[in-house]
Amino acid sequence: MPRIARKNTARADLALLKVTYAEASKRETDAQIEARLADRFDILDILTEGTIVGNSRALIVSGAPGVGKSFGVEKMLRQYDPSGETYTIVKGYTRPTGLVKLLYQYRHAGNIIVFDDADSVFQDDIGLNILKCVADTTDRRTVSWLSEGKLVDETTAEIIPRSFDFEGGIIFLSNLNFEYMIDKGSRIAPHLEAMMSRAFYLDLSMRSKRDSLIRIRQVIKAGMLADLPPASRDDVVGFIEANFERMRELSLRSAVKLAALRKTSAQWSKIASITMLRNG
Numbered sequence: 001m002p003r004i005a006r007k008n009t010a011r012a013d014l015a016l017l018k019v020t021y022a023e024a025s026k027r028e029t030d031a032q033i034e035a036r037l038a039d040r041f042d043i044l045d046i047l048t049e050g051t052i053v054g055n056s057r058a059l060i061v062s063g064a065p066g067v068g069k070s071f072g073v074e075k076m077l078r079q080y081d082p083s084g085e086t087y088t089i090v091k092g093y094t095r096p097t098g099l100v101k102l103l104y105q106y107r108h109a110g111n112i113i114v115f116d117d118a119d120s121v122f123q124d125d126i127g128l129n130i131l132k133c134v135a136d137t138t139d140r141r142t143v144s145w146l147s148e149g150k151l152v153d154e155t156t157a158e159i160i161p162r163s164f165d166f167e168g169g170i171i172f173l174s175n176l177n178f179e180y181m182i183d184k185g186s187r188i189a190p191h192l193e194a195m196m197s198r199a200f201y202l203d204l205s206m207r208s209k210r211d212s213l214i215r216i217r218q219v220i221k222a223g224m225l226a227d228l229p230p231a232s233r234d235d236v237v238g239f240i241e242a243n244f245e246r247m248r249e250l251s252l253r254s255a256v257k258l259a260a261l262r263k264t265s266a267q268w269s270k271i272a273s274i275t276m277l278r279n280g
Helices: 003-026 030-052 069-080 096-105 125-134 178-183 189-198 209-221 230-243 252-264 268-276
Strands: 058-062 087-091 112-116 142-144 163-165 169-174 200-203
Touching (some): 178 200, 209 252, 252 268
Parallel strands (some): 058 169, 058 200
Antiparallel strands (some): 142 163
16 A cells, blocks of 8 residues: 555544544543543553562553653652662654663663653564563563674663663553554554553543543642642633634643743733634
8 A cells, every 4th residue: 555545544543533532532421531530540650650669561551642641650750769860761763773772771670761752663673572572571581682783882882782681661651552553453563462462551541632621620630730820720721621622732731831821921812822723
């Protein structure tokens, strides 16, 4: 199938998935959605802690962008290690060679690697095979890199061995819906199934705009935007509730930007309407 056709098919599939979730969301009350989301994020905290202390080796968290996946995980990591020496957070594109170097640097027990919105790592067969190895439930997780070229650890200038044991933990914060991609027969479906069989997989079940709206309310109620007076926080929430169907991005980041506008200008709502809402 031509690349453009594949892209159009993928977009159509994603649109259908969003409609399906939206229809399911309509059958729930706001209280039911709030309870469901609270349960999922409580579970996220529990699984994150389990990975940090070494009770589990790998965690995959799937959810829409900007819903607080990163916030909770990073907060817990800082609590366990304020110095930040035992963990690293990877964002963006990762090549297999960079992945091997990273795994070597954080190979010791107690170290954690977080792949945050670095979904390119799931698109490379070589990288996926390496990740399957380090997420495995076997007693020893040995990473092998048998390429002719030598890899060097830039932090110590030492040559990375052809094989080494990885004893740390890995957390993936992904926008991909693994179950949906597997059901649709994605090219990487076998790899995703293998990853899910090795790691804890948590779907935050946030696919509709209504889910995102209630999640934003939930987080603000829990203390986000605490630097704003209560009346100003109510203004921000009111703007989101009135316009969430037209917002270009419905996320916690949007709430933060609205709060900044609320503190900056008496015309904040006019500016927000021009800069953050879709036309029409």
